[in-house]
Amino acid sequence: MILRFFRPGLGAALLGARVLFALAVSPAAMAQEANHPVPAGQSAEERAFLAENDTAMTKMMNDMAAKPTGDVDRDFVAMMTPHHQGAIDMAVIELRYGKNEQLRRIAQEIIVDQMQEIQAMKLALGEQVTDTSPAPTQPGPRANPQSSPAMAAHDHMNMSLEMKMQETK
Missing domain, CATH: 1.20.5 (Single alpha-helices involved in coiled-coils or other helix-helix interfaces)
Structure with a gap:
């Protein structure tokens, strides 16, 4: 040896x-x-899905590389927020392209849960929580934005967050 x-x-x-x-x-x-190349035999929808997902993953990975501040709690939130936002972005992409209703419901739950966790982490640090807008599930303007699955998830999230805040008072 x-x-x-x-x-x-x-x-x-x-x-x-x-x-x-x-x-x-x-x-x-x-x-x-x-970040693998897309095979040539895929549909335009599959290529769009993979391209959007790759963009979301790359953004998440880049944003998670937060510069340490010396405050472990703030550093944790600085790294976890883009991680959770990446999950939200990928769930929105599933809502935009996915066909499986069970997976679409799971994606809606991911959006709600991850948005709540981001807000809870910011509140724990004493940061101001801004009102969130629903995530778009279709490229471009929608004919009826009130009917989007993300809007329903957003409404549920606001209701759930309000209930959680009431419990802590």
């Missing part, structure tokens, strides 16, 4: 460096694997 020729301290250090390098490279490699 090659490590036998090195002093024990150096061999352990080299092994440790390889492990740390592997751990550091793995998330980057996994993120790159998510």
Whole structure:
């Protein structure tokens, strides 16, 4: 074994460096694997879905790389907020393109839950929570925005958040 020729301290250090390098490279490699090229035989709708999802994932990953402030709680919220927003963005994309009603309902729940958690984290830090607008589920203007699934999820979220705030008083 090659490590036998090195002093024990150096061999352990080299092994440790390889492990740390592997751990550091793995998330980057996994993120790159998510950005794979789209095969040519896909429909325009599938290509649009994958392109939007790739954009959402890239934005989430970039935004999660928050600069540390020295305040663990603020750093946690700074990293978790884009993580939750990425889930919201991907759920909106499912609502825009998905056909499975069960998955669409789950996507609506994800939107509600993640928006509530973002607001709860901001409230825990004493930050002002702004009123949220519904997430669009169709590209461009809608004929009747009041009928969107995201609008229903938004209304449910506001009602649930109000109930949670009442419980804490």
